[in-house]
Amino acid sequence: MDDRLRTHLTTHQRGMFALLKKMVCINSGSHNKIGVDAVGRVVTDALAGCGLSATVIEEEAIGNHLVVRTPCPPTDAGGVLLVGHMDTVFPADTDFTGFREDDTRAYGPGVIDMKGGLVAGIFALKALSAIGLLNRIPIAFVLNSDEEIGSGRSKTLIRQEARKSTCAFVLEAGGLNGEVVTARKGNLSARLAIKGRAGHAAFAGANKASAILEMAHKTLAIEALNDPDRGISANVGTVTGGIGPNTVAEHAGARLDFRFNRPEDGERLKNRLARISADTRVTGTASTLEIISGRPPMPAGDANQSLYARVEKIAGRLGIPVSSECRPGVSDANTIAQAGTPVVDGMGPIGGRDHSPDEYMIKSSLPRRTLLLACILADFAGKR
Structure with missing residues (x-):
C-alpha cells in the first residue's frame, strides 16, 4: 500500500x-x-x-x-x-x-x-x-x-x-x-484600556491623571508575571496613548499575550490580571480589562x-x-x-x-x- x-x-x-x-x-x-x-x-x-x-x-x-x-x-x-x-x-x-x-x-x-x-x-x-x-x-x-x-x-x-x-x-x-x-501551551489574549483626564502639560501638577503613567505602572506589574521555571510568559505587546507631547494623556491602551502549560495557571493569570487592572496607582484614572480570546493547553x-x-x-x-x-x-x-x-x-x-x-x-x-x-x-x- x-x-x-x-x-x-x-x-x-x-x-x-x-x-x-x-x-x-x-x-x-x-x-x-x-x-x-x-x-x-x-x-x-x-x-x-x-x-x-x-x-x-x-x-x-x-x-x-x-x-x-x-x-x-x-x-x-x-x-x-x-x-x-x-x-x-x-x-x-x-x-x-x-x-x-x-x-x-x-x-x-x-x-x-x-x-x-x-x-x-x-x-x-x-x-x-x-x-x-x-x-x-x-x-x-x-x-x-x-x-x-x-x-x-x-x-x-x-x-x-x-x-x-x-x-x-x-x-x-x-x-x-x-x-x-x-x-x-495554552494562551490568553487580552486588551487593557485606561482612561485618565486630559490637560495641558505645561500646567499639569504632580497629581496629573495621565493614562500613560498608569499604563506604565501596569506594564511593569504585568511583565512581573513572567515565570520561566513554570513555563509562564507574559508580554505587553503593543501600547498606544495620548495625542501629543504637550497634552496629558486621556487614553491609553495595550494588547497583552500570555502562555502557560497548566490550566490552573491560565486561571491564576486571569485572576492576577484582574487585580492588576483594578489596582489604580494614578489617582483619577480608571482601567477596563477585556479578555479577547484564549485556548487551553x-x-x-x-x-x-x-x-x-x-x-x-x-x-x-x-x-x-x-x-x-x-x-x-x-x-x-x-x-x-x-x-x-x-x-x-x-x-x-x-x-x-x-x-x-x-x-x-x-x-x-x-x-x-x-x-x-x-x-x-x-x-x-x-x-x-
Whole structure:
C-alpha cells in the first residue's frame, strides 16, 4: 500500500505545487472574506471527483468554513479528524504578495501557515481515492476561516467534530528537524484600556491623571508575571496613548499575550490580571480589562503519546524522520485536546519564518509529508 501511495503522489508532485501556488496567490487574510471564500472554492474544486461530500458553513463577517467528509460513515469508535485553516495573518493590503520559488524553497503569504498543510491534506485524500480506500476510512476534514484570530467562530464546530472522532491530525507546519507536535501551551489574549483626564502639560501638577503613567505602572506589574521555571510568559505587546507631547494623556491602551502549560495557571493569570487592572496607582484614572480570546493547553498525555507512536512507526517504515515536541504557540489542536480527543499537530510540510515577509517552505518536505499523512490515514483502513 505504501508503494502505491508513493507512486501516485510522485506522479502528481507538479499538481501539488500548482495548487499551492494557486492558493498562495489568493489573499486570504482573516478579515478578507472574499479571499478566504475563494480558497474554499479552490479546495472544493481540487477534491471534485473523489466521492467526497462538502458542506459550506456560512459566515457573514468572516470567511465561510468548509467540512469535507468521506463516504464511509463513522464507526462506533468514531472517525479520523483532519483540521486546517484557510486564513492567513496577511491583510488584503499587504505588500507581501505572490508566489516564488528557487531550487529548495517556496515563498509567499501562507505558504507554510498553512496553505502547504492544506495541499498535503488534499493530495493525501486524492491519493487514497485513487487507490480505492476512501470508502473504507471515515474522515472529516474541517477547514476553518478564523484560526489566526483565535478561531472564535469555528471552535464549536471543531470541538463537535473532535468529540465524534477517534483521533485527530492538525496540518500546521512541521518542525525544521521533522518534529510533529504532541503538546502545546495554552494562551490568553487580552486588551487593557485606561482612561485618565486630559490637560495641558505645561500646567499639569504632580497629581496629573495621565493614562500613560498608569499604563506604565501596569506594564511593569504585568511583565512581573513572567515565570520561566513554570513555563509562564507574559508580554505587553503593543501600547498606544495620548495625542501629543504637550497634552496629558486621556487614553491609553495595550494588547497583552500570555502562555502557560497548566490550566490552573491560565486561571491564576486571569485572576492576577484582574487585580492588576483594578489596582489604580494614578489617582483619577480608571482601567477596563477585556479578555479577547484564549485556548487551553494541549497536554502531552498518554493518548497523544500513543497516537504519536503510531505516526512514528509509519514514518520509520517510510524512511521519513520525525520526532515529538512541545510547541509554545497555539493552534486548533488545543481545542481538540480540550474535547478529550488524541491529537498530533505539525503534520504539514516543513518551513519557517511564518507570519513574516520571509515565510518559506522547504519544497522537498511537501511530497514527503503528504505521503506520511496518506499512509497514516490508510493505516486506519487496516492496510499496509
